[in-house]
Amino acid sequence: MSFPWDGVLPEANPVIVRDLDVVGVGSLRQRQLLNLSANREVLLQLHTSDIPNTVRAIYDEELARTIAWLKPSRVFMGESFGxxxxxxxxxxxxxxxxxxxxxxxxxxxxxxxxxxxxxxxxxxxxxxxxxxxxxxxxxxxxxxxxxxxxxxxxxxxxxxQPFEISSGSGKHLVVNPSLQTLPITKYQASLNKPLGIYAFVCDQDLVKIREKTLDIYEACLLDLLAEDRAYTSEQLLQMALLEEVKPQISPEQWKEKIEVLLVSSIILNSSF
Structure with a gap:
């Protein structure tokens, strides 16, 4: 199998996956592989002789963990690869x-x-x-x-990436630990995306990467939650009302911005 994978189950059974693509992975690829192993027999091909010595010890540890959750039917050595x-x-x-x-x-x-x-x-x-x-x-x-x-x-x-993402029904709001942002400074023709600040998060429930443009108010809310800070929804709203963001918006509009970030999985409810 080739990765990144589109998630469509292959017709072949068993399916061969390589350590070069799966050892130590988390996030969406791990979810995909677990789905694959539930529907197909999985064989794990190793290339241990090709692994750089500088990371061999860590590789061995991650390989053991990967075998534990992937539960391949067979583990075997592959030929040296180009x-x-x-x-x-x-x-x-x-x-x-x-x-x-x-x-x-x-x-x-x-x-x-x-x-x-x-x-x-x-x-x-x-x-x-x-x-x-x-x-x-x-x-x-x-x-x-x-x-x-x-x-x-x-x-x-x-x-x-093996993110530890635990959303729940708690009262505190936190930034999704997978959050990445990227400013696009002019129209991106290859992506058909206008300029703006884009947010990316891993949505493990939907098994997909979600992306969203951020307006100045959403960016402000994320700044308030930066550095692992956590507030209740009401506390975050009160903090936002103190920000000097122009043009100003009403408390109800700030609440809508918070809800948009929650629905987008950019911020999460936490029960810590």
Whole structure:
């Protein structure tokens, strides 16, 4: 199987997944894999001889944890893989629109990135975590490309991170720990997105990444809840009324903004 995965169950049974794609993952990919293992027999293919020595101890620990929750029918050793070939396939899946925008330059830019970056993980996807910064350094004037790579990497990062997200019926409001934000400074043609500040969160109930533009009032509410602060809805409202945001809005309108952030899973009810 290839990851990121669209969630459509494969016809094959059993299904082979690789440690290079699944060891240590959480968030949406873990949910997908649990759904997969409930419907198909799963075999786990290992590439332990190819894992960098610098992360081998951590890999071994995460592998044991992954086997415990994935419960594969069989674990077996795979053949040594062609790193450059496989990591480039991963690039196209993680950055599909950026790959299109790069066009004929893609091969050269990826080759330069791979030459500059030492592999220091076991997940192939993680090897591209600095690609946005690399693009910004190479093309400092190309804001569209930089913001597009950032957008796609945020989605990829949120898909696998082992967030501890526990929403409930408590009285306190907290920021979703998966929250990421990205300013888009001009119309993003590849995404068909206007400029604005975008918020991204992992919605584990819906098993999807949700994105939303933030207005100045929603951004203000998130600032008030920053640094792990928590308020009841009424406390947050009172704090918001003290903010000097122009134009001013009524308490009822502030309440609506709080509700929008709750419905979007950007802030959560917490029972701590």
């Amino acid at each position: 790193f450059n070939t496989e990591v480039l396939k991963t690039f196209v899946r993680v950055f599909p629109k950026s790959s299109e925008l790069l066009g004929d330059m893609r091969t050269k830019i990826c080759a330069e990135y791979l030459e500059a970056m030492e592999w220091s993980s076991w997940l192939l996807q993680d090897h591209w975590r600095y690609f946005s910064g690399f693009v910004r350094q190479k093309f400092p004037q190309n804001t569209e490309l930089f913001e597009l790579t950032q957008w796609e990497w945020i989605h990829a990062w949120l898909e696998v």
